[in-house]
Amino acid sequence: MFFACVLFVDWGKYYEKNGKIMIPISVQVHHSFVEGMHVGQFVNGLQEYFDITDYFIM
Template sequence: MAVVTAENQKEHFTGPVENDVYQFSALPWITFTHISHTDFGNREKAQPIFDWGKYHEREGKLMMPFSVQVHHAFVDGIHIGKLADKLQRYLDEV
Protein backbone atom coordinates (compact mmCIF):
# COMPACT_ATOMS: atom_id res chain seq x y z
CA MET A 1 0.00 0.00 0.00
CA ALA A 2 2.75 2.49 0.92
CA VAL A 3 4.62 1.71 -2.31
CA VAL A 4 1.54 2.47 -4.41
CA THR A 5 0.92 5.70 -2.50
CA ALA A 6 4.54 6.80 -2.96
CA GLU A 7 4.53 5.95 -6.66
CA ASN A 8 1.33 7.94 -7.22
CA GLN A 9 2.45 10.97 -5.23
CA LYS A 10 3.23 13.87 -7.56
CA GLU A 11 4.31 16.52 -5.03
CA HIS A 12 6.25 16.49 -1.78
CA PHE A 13 6.21 19.06 1.03
CA THR A 14 3.57 21.23 -0.61
CA GLY A 15 2.77 23.30 2.48
CA PRO A 16 4.91 25.60 4.58
CA VAL A 17 7.86 24.01 6.37
CA GLU A 18 6.85 23.67 10.00
CA ASN A 19 9.14 23.50 13.01
CA ASP A 20 8.72 19.74 13.47
CA VAL A 21 10.94 18.80 10.51
CA TYR A 22 14.69 18.87 9.99
CA GLN A 23 17.12 19.17 7.11
CA PHE A 24 19.64 16.38 6.63
CA SER A 25 22.47 16.53 4.09
CA ALA A 26 24.95 13.80 3.32
CA LEU A 27 28.14 15.06 1.69
CA PRO A 28 30.15 11.86 1.18
CA TRP A 29 32.49 13.53 -1.32
CA ILE A 30 34.10 16.02 1.05
CA THR A 31 35.48 16.29 4.53
CA PHE A 32 35.10 19.55 6.41
CA THR A 33 35.87 21.26 9.69
CA HIS A 34 33.07 23.81 9.41
CA ILE A 35 29.90 24.20 7.42
CA SER A 36 27.32 26.97 7.61
CA HIS A 37 23.93 27.56 6.04
CA THR A 38 22.41 30.96 5.47
CA ASP A 39 18.93 31.55 6.79
CA PHE A 40 18.40 34.94 5.14
CA GLY A 41 17.64 36.53 8.51
CA ASN A 42 14.53 34.45 9.14
CA ARG A 43 14.09 34.67 12.91
CA GLU A 44 11.39 32.00 12.89
CA LYS A 45 13.43 29.31 11.16
CA ALA A 46 13.71 26.65 13.84
CA GLN A 47 14.42 23.53 11.79
CA PRO A 48 17.71 21.91 12.81
CA ILE A 49 20.19 21.23 10.02
CA PHE A 50 22.44 18.15 10.14
CA ASP A 51 25.36 17.53 7.75
CA TRP A 52 27.57 14.45 7.42
CA GLY A 53 30.82 14.47 5.48
CA LYS A 54 33.28 11.99 4.04
CA TYR A 55 34.97 9.78 6.61
CA HIS A 56 38.75 9.52 6.66
CA GLU A 57 41.48 8.00 8.77
CA ARG A 58 43.54 10.15 11.15
CA GLU A 59 46.05 8.79 13.65
CA GLY A 60 44.64 5.28 13.28
CA LYS A 61 41.04 6.34 13.93
CA LEU A 62 38.17 6.74 11.50
CA MET A 63 36.88 10.30 11.59
CA MET A 64 33.68 11.66 10.06
CA PRO A 65 32.65 15.30 10.09
CA PHE A 66 29.22 15.98 11.53
CA SER A 67 27.67 19.42 11.77
CA VAL A 68 24.56 20.60 13.58
CA GLN A 69 23.07 24.04 13.08
CA VAL A 70 20.15 25.02 15.31
CA HIS A 71 18.33 28.12 16.49
CA HIS A 72 19.40 28.80 20.07
CA ALA A 73 15.88 29.92 21.00
CA PHE A 74 14.79 26.30 20.53
CA VAL A 75 17.87 24.23 21.46
CA ASP A 76 20.51 24.62 24.16
CA GLY A 77 24.11 23.49 23.88
CA ILE A 78 23.51 20.67 26.36
CA HIS A 79 21.11 19.05 23.89
CA ILE A 80 23.73 19.15 21.13
CA GLY A 81 26.27 17.68 23.57
CA LYS A 82 23.91 14.83 24.45
CA LEU A 83 23.30 14.14 20.76
CA ALA A 84 27.05 14.11 20.05
CA ASP A 85 27.73 11.75 22.99
CA LYS A 86 24.96 9.36 21.98
CA LEU A 87 26.07 9.39 18.33
CA GLN A 88 29.70 8.74 19.32
CA ARG A 89 28.73 5.81 21.56
CA TYR A 90 26.70 4.31 18.72
CA LEU A 91 29.51 4.74 16.18
CA ASP A 92 32.04 3.25 18.61
CA GLU A 93 29.98 0.04 18.62
CA VAL A 94 29.59 -0.42 14.85
Protein backbone atom coordinates in the same frame (compact mmCIF):
# COMPACT_ATOMS: atom_id res chain seq x y z
CA MET B 1 8.93 33.06 7.79
CA PHE B 2 10.14 31.65 11.08
CA PHE B 3 12.93 29.08 10.77
CA ALA B 4 14.05 28.85 14.42
CA CYS B 5 12.72 25.30 14.73
CA VAL B 6 14.89 23.94 11.91
CA LEU B 7 17.73 21.59 12.81
CA PHE B 8 20.62 21.23 10.38
CA VAL B 9 22.88 18.18 10.65
CA ASP B 10 25.57 17.86 8.02
CA TRP B 11 28.46 15.46 7.62
CA GLY B 12 31.48 15.27 5.38
CA LYS B 13 33.54 12.57 3.78
CA TYR B 14 35.00 10.02 6.15
CA TYR B 15 38.75 9.44 6.27
CA GLU B 16 41.28 7.46 8.29
CA LYS B 17 43.63 9.19 10.71
CA ASN B 18 46.00 7.39 13.08
CA GLY B 19 44.13 4.12 12.61
CA LYS B 20 40.72 5.64 13.38
CA ILE B 21 37.86 6.46 11.05
CA MET B 22 37.05 10.17 11.24
CA ILE B 23 33.92 11.86 9.92
CA PRO B 24 33.33 15.59 10.25
CA ILE B 25 29.87 16.46 11.58
CA SER B 26 28.22 19.86 11.88
CA VAL B 27 25.09 20.63 13.90
CA GLN B 28 23.38 24.00 13.52
CA VAL B 29 20.37 24.99 15.65
CA HIS B 30 18.78 28.16 16.91
CA HIS B 31 19.14 28.76 20.63
CA SER B 32 15.41 29.37 21.00
CA PHE B 33 14.79 25.82 19.75
CA VAL B 34 17.35 23.79 21.73
CA GLU B 35 19.96 24.35 24.40
CA GLY B 36 23.63 23.59 23.92
CA MET B 37 23.21 20.74 26.40
CA HIS B 38 20.84 18.98 23.99
CA VAL B 39 23.32 19.30 21.13
CA GLY B 40 25.99 17.87 23.43
CA GLN B 41 23.74 14.94 24.33
CA PHE B 42 23.13 14.28 20.62
CA VAL B 43 26.84 14.37 19.79
CA ASN B 44 27.72 12.14 22.77
CA GLY B 45 25.03 9.64 21.75
CA LEU B 46 26.31 9.61 18.18
CA GLN B 47 29.87 9.03 19.40
CA GLU B 48 28.70 6.16 21.63
CA TYR B 49 26.96 4.59 18.64
CA PHE B 50 30.12 4.79 16.55
CA ASP B 51 32.21 3.47 19.45
CA ILE B 52 30.11 0.32 19.90
CA THR B 53 29.62 -0.32 16.20
CA ASP B 54 32.28 -2.61 14.77
CA TYR B 55 31.87 -1.03 11.39
CA PHE B 56 29.56 1.47 9.85
CA ILE B 57 31.22 1.78 6.47
CA MET B 58 31.73 -1.18 4.18
